[in-house]
Amino acid sequence: MQGYDKHAFEPFAVTVDLAVLTIRAGALHALLVERGQEPYAGRWALPGGFVRPDESAEDAARRELAEETGLADVSGLHLEQLGTYSDPDRDPRMRVVSVAFAALLPDPPEPHGGGDAAQARWLPYAGAGPLAFDHDRILADAHERVGAKLEYTCLATAFCPPEFTLGELQQVYETVWGTALDRPNFRRKVLATPGFVEQVPGAARLTGGRGKPAALYRAGGATTLHPPLLRPTTEGLSS
Amino acid sequence: MQGYDKHAFEPFAVTVDLAVLTIRAGALHALLVERGQEPYAGRWALPGGFVRPDESAEDAARRELAEETGLADVSGLHLEQLGTYSDPDRDPRMRVVSVAFAALLPDPPEPHGGGDAAQARWLPYAGAGPLAFDHDRILADAHERVGAKLEYTCLATAFCPPEFTLGELQQVYETVWGTALDRPNFRRKVLATPGFVEQVPGAARLTGGRGKPAALYRAGGATTLHPPLLRPTTEGLSS
DNA sequence: TCAAAAGTGTTCGTCCTACACCCATGA
DNA sequence: TCATGGGTGTAGGACGAACACTTTTGA
Numbered sequence: 237m238q239g240y241d242k243h244a245f246e247p248f249a250v251t252v253d254l255a256v257l258t259i260r261a262g263a264l265h266a267l268l269v270e271r272g273q274e275p276y277a278g279r280w281a282l283p284g285g286f287v288r289p290d291e292s293a294e295d296a297a298r299r300e301l302a303e304e305t306g307l308a309d310v311s312g313l314h315l316e317q318l319g320t321y322s323d324p325d326r327d328p329r330m331r332v333v334s335v336a337f338a339a340l341l342p343d344p345p346e347p348h349g350g351g352d353a354a355q356a357r358w359l360p361y362a363g364a365g366p367l368a369f370d371h372d373r374i375l376a377d378a379h380e381r382v383g384a385k386l387e388y389t390c391l392a393t394a395f396c397p398p399e400f401t402l403g404e405l406q407q408v409y410e411t412v413w414g415t416a417l418d419r420p421n422f423r424r425k426v427l428a429t430p431g432f433v434e435q436v437p438g439a440a441r442l443t444g445g446r447g448k449p450a451a452l453y454r455a456g457g458a459t460t461l462h463p464p465l466l467r468p469t470t471e472g473l474s475s
Numbered sequence: 476m477q478g479y480d481k482h483a484f485e486p487f488a489v490t491v492d493l494a495v496l497t498i499r500a501g502a503l504h505a506l507l508v509e510r511g512q513e514p515y516a517g518r519w520a521l522p523g524g525f526v527r528p529d530e531s532a533e534d535a536a537r538r539e540l541a542e543e544t545g546l547a548d549v550s551g552l553h554l555e556q557l558g559t560y561s562d563p564d565r566d567p568r569m570r571v572v573s574v575a576f577a578a579l580l581p582d583p584p585e586p587h588g589g590g591d592a593a594q595a596r597w598l599p600y601a602g603a604g605p606l607a608f609d610h611d612r613i614l615a616d617a618h619e620r621v622g623a624k625l626e627y628t629c630l631a632t633a634f635c636p637p638e639f640t641l642g643e644l645q646q647v648y649e650t651v652w653g654t655a656l657d658r659p660n661f662r663r664k665v666l667a668t669p670g671f672v673e674q675v676p677g678a679a680r681l682t683g684g685r686g687k688p689a690a691l692y693r694a695g696g697a698t699t700l701h702p703p704l705l706r707p708t709t710e711g712l713s714s
Numbered sequence: 715t716c717a718a719a720a721g722t723g724t725t726c727g728t729c730c731t732a733c734a735c736c737c738a739t740g741a
Numbered sequence: 742t743c744a745t746g747g748g749t750g751t752a753g754g755a756c757g758a759a760c761a762c763t764t765t766t767g768a
Binding site: 418424446 | 729730731732733737738739740741
Binding site for chain 2: 247248249250287289290291292293294317319320322323324331333335462463464466469
């Protein structure tokens with residue numbers, strides 16, 4: 237640990253990769269870009285890019301998120317660091333260390349390739365692979381992380397528009413977890429957690445064309461969920 | 476995203492920082508090194524170092540862990556990526572992106588500075604700060620992460636020697652969480668989780684000099700804890 | 715015989731689960 | 742009037758919190 241010398245070490249490129257998730261038509265979708273050149277030409281990949289000299293990885297991720305989605309304001313979107321992928325061989329061209337992020341957004345606006353990348357598209361999570369580089373693993377890690385955080389945080393509202401019904405909120409859980417939930421119990425659980433959601437007074441909306449109009453809710457101030465909303469026995473043990 | 480050019484971007488240094496935690500004398504301790512030079516000369520810092528060209532961040536972290544603790548075999552220790560800290564100003568000398576790891580180990584052997592760094596020492600977690608760079612935040616994030624993972628994983632055994640008593644396991648929880656737990660209930664909870672611990676047949680050990688000898692247990696094969704062992708109401712809400 | 719620590723039993727309340735049932739709306 | 746989805750009620754069981762109690766050791 238003698239004095240730093242900018243050339244005492246092999247230079248690393250530092251990038252960000254984004255696992256941008258949303259729920260469309262009852263299925264989990266991810267935002268992907270098609271690679272035009274080698275390596276992995278023609279394969280789908282997570283959007284991402286270099287971290288610039290004057291920004292943090294978080295800054296870079298939000299910048300890329302805005303560029304790739306084409307959204308004017310991404311400041312309210314949930315963006316969370318997933319982890320860093322640093323295998324020496326993950327990019328055959330050179331040493332690239334990538335900080336991966338998961339981003340969650342509500343109703344999916346069709347993206348336009350406003351940024352430097354090729355056209356980005358929403359593809360169903362199931363059957364999206366195989367992706368370029370180690371992006372299959374990053375995307376799977378993002379799914380796993382989000383699924384786990386639904387249990388003990390109020391994250392689910394990040395998938396919903398500003399005003400949503402409890403049925404839509406439940407669909408978030410069911411889609412990410414891939415399981416069905418009991419509606420009455422889900423409803424009670426959510427409403428019993430102070431600050432998870434708050435009702436929009438007097439508002440209601442029809443959902444499936446038919447049926448009773450559903451009351452509308454907004455995300456509340458709470459971030460954690462005590463007690464947690466556990467997904468039905470992932471593994472075959474107790475309870 | 477034209478072809479990569481090794482000089483098209485500002486070079487980044489990539490390092491690892493380690494939050495090495497243990498429990499000594501009923502208190503959480505962290506392994507720290509004293510800085511000899513500016514910046515932050517004389518301050519304590521987390522051990523760490525550069526990621527080498529041919530290794531991943533995980534490789535580098537385990538290598539540093541061996542060097543700093545002086546342990547011959549660190550392959551069994553719990554080592555987990557915490558996150559990446561990439562604020563452009565976090566190191567005044569140059570752009571350093573650091574991948575932080577949390578490591579957990581049982582009974583603390585006094586480290587010798589076998590590596591390149593100055594003597595590393597175990598300091599109590601409480602009152603360790605202020606540390607150099609953003610290491611206060613990294614260390615706090617490690618504590619928070621470990622505390623949270625105790626709830627829903629079998630991580631606590633990583634703080635224990637190969638054979639331990641349930642009382643010692645309970646001390647891990649109480650020390651990390653800073654709360655007292657009911658012994659009978661803790662015991663039942665742990666034993667009711669298949670694969671959390673398995674009893675060493677016939678073995679027993681005196682703990683406090685007095686009292687009934689405690690049965691010894693080994694870590695089991697399970698990694699997750701269903702249902703979770705929640706810490707007593709962190710925040711003042713439901714239940 | 716006392717203190718200390720391990721280990722067992724029991725009670726009581728709360729939460730979760732599972733259903734059955736009613737309400738409002740469009741076709 | 743029927744299908745569809747929102748919303749309420751309720752009985753039973755599992756689980757956790759609290760605490761009394763027994764057991765085994767060293768002093």
